[in-house]
Amino acid sequence: MKNIVRSIAAALFAILLVSSLPLKAQTLKEFFNSSEVPLVFLGVDFTHAKVLNDVTANAMDIRDRQYAGINQVIVNEPKKYDFQKAFNKTNITNDITQAVEKSAKVDAEKIVEASADEIHLKPADVSAIVKSYNFSGKKGIGVMFIMETMNKTSAQASMYVALIELPSGKVLLTERFTEKAAGFGFRNYWAKTIWAALDDIRKSKYKEWKSANG
Secondary structure, three states: OHHHHHHHHHHHHHHHHHHHOOOOOOOHHHHHHOOOOOEEEEEEEOOOOEEEOOOOOOHHHHHHHHHHHHHHHHHHOOOOOOHHHHHOOOOEEEOOHHHHHHHOOOOHHHOEEOOOOOOOOOHHHHHHHHHOOOOOOOOEEEEEEEEEEEEOOOOEEEEEEEEEEEOOOEEEEEEEEEEEOOOOHHHHHHHHHHHHHHHHHHHHHHHHHHHHHO
16 A cells, blocks of 8 residues: 555656756757647737828727737638748747737727837847746647737738747847738738738748757
């Protein structure tokens, strides 16, 4: 009986020991050289986004409904927003909760502007935005889109794509994209730019990143 108790105690100790160890950090080299590294879509962050030159824009609706709608349509249509093909990964999961919650808390009065300036974020700003997230318990590499501007006049959006080490939250790579919008309704019109960024990654950008970092 004592031996059984000792065996159970030893097994429980081993489980506790393993669970207390930090999750293995992933490097860019590992990410680009293995299709099995987990990739987590962390959502589109709109906390610093500006909607430019849209006289019909309803800022309250954009904050309260459209930001979440864009995030959700990306998750709901994986064949269209194909992270697996764009990033050459077999293990794709979604965790957009924090991005949706944070984007819903922005000041609606600061969303819409009349301006031609499509640049107001820098890579350092991206790191600061990512730092505000909690990635505890996650593993692999996260990908987040940080929306910068959505310009109705030029019909294009600018955004940063960030690859993030999980769970540390360290930004491993970030690059700015400018993509054309299309479609009907605010959600579909601007979600198209996320699709376009993924398509650019699939066609060429992933290979460039791998060449530079793999």
